[in-house]
Every structure is written in structure tokens, then in C-alpha cells.
Amino acid sequence: MRYADRLAELDSCMLSDALDNLGLPGAVAGITPIWQGARMAGRAVTMRTVPFDGRRSTRHLGAAALERAVDGEIIVVEQVRPEGAPPAAATWGGLLARAAVHRGVGGVVVDGACRDVDEIRELRLPLSARAVVPFTARGRFVEAAVGEPVTIGGVTVEEGDFVLADGSGVVFIPAERVDEVLAVADRLAAKEAVMAVALEEGAQPSEVLGRTYEEMLHDR
Structure with a gap:
């Protein structure tokens, strides 16, 4: 059985308990599904966004991660913002969600905001985020890195680590400790x-x- 399938048989609470037992970090609170019943499990493809700094982009943020992901992988987004500041704009939306479904992405986790909730729910793409806002990332956030380690809720996540997200929260498991x-x-x-x-x-x-x-x- 694939690791993703084994993870999907559990939930974030049980995996959080297992991490506690082993003295490992990995469970993150406050990132929850944007539509009821959404859950996901798989390997992480990482990306980081930062506040717009005037740089010109040749592609919209998220496009590179979508092209990097293989069937069933989870795109994990770190939205860097000033400490304590609420998410000011979405770093995932309807068109990115549509492309994700078409390419077989297993889901998206955003430590920040997303938008186009109704469209994403209709597409049935599992997506967990800290907030939902109507504001576009264009002119507000830019993509800074893809495939590099990110920090989600204080937890360092490397590409290839395992992710499970459900109604209680998100859990990240280092690939070398998954067994x-x-x-x-x-x-x-x-x-x-x-x-x-x-x-x-x-x-x-x-x-x-x-x-x-x-x-x-x-x-x-």
C-alpha cells in the first residue's frame, strides 16, 4: 500500500499523537478546509510567496509548482508576511485550482489565504488555508521559491515530506520518519x-x- 493511502486511513489527530509520542514537531493548527469534508494525503511540493517587491514575473505564482507536481502530490504554500499580520491577499484561486484538478494534484495547503471558494468547492479540489479573501495576489505577492524548504505554522517542510490535512488541521511528516x-x-x-x-x-x-x-x- 502506498504511504498516501496509509495516511488517508488515519487522521490529523492520530498522526499528531504519534508525533508527540516520538517527540517530533509536525502538527499545525489553524489551517482548515475551505469546504466541508475536504481532506488530502500525499507528498509535498513546496512553494514560497513574499510581499510584492517590484520585481516583474514571467508567470503567475503557482504555475511552476503545478508543473512540478505529479499525480496525487500536495502543493504546500508558505505565504510570508509580517509577524502577526493577517493574510492580505490570496495565493491560490480558481484558475490555479482548475489546473490542479486537470493535472491530478491531490490538494493544496496554504499557510495564508485563498479565494474563489465556490469555484474550488465545485471543482472538489481539497484545499486548506488560514483564511479566505477576495483580493488577488497580483501586485501584492510574488513567488520567491519552488521546491525549497518552507515553514508552515512554525514547522519546516521539505519537498517530498508527507502531508495529511483534514477538518482538524494539518500534519507534516518528514519522509525519513514516515514508517x-x-x-x-x-x-x-x-x-x-x-x-x-x-x-x-x-x-x-x-x-x-x-x-x-x-x-x-x-x-x-
């Missing part, structure tokens, strides 16, 4: 499945969710 993280996540998921059955069968919550549950992330 280890998946093994821990599978073990934790199996334990929680047993607990879920016990609760559904009427067991007392304090019995099921006792000390064992509290200490579960410390198990190795």
Missing part, C-alpha cells in the same frame, strides 16, 4: 478502537479513559 510515525499511529489507533467499542458497550468512561489512556502517548 516510524505510521507504526506508532497504527498502534495508537488500535488501542483507541478497543476503547471506542468498550464505551459503546456501556463501560464507565472513567474505566476506559483512566490512567492507561492518560499515559498512552508515553508508551514506546
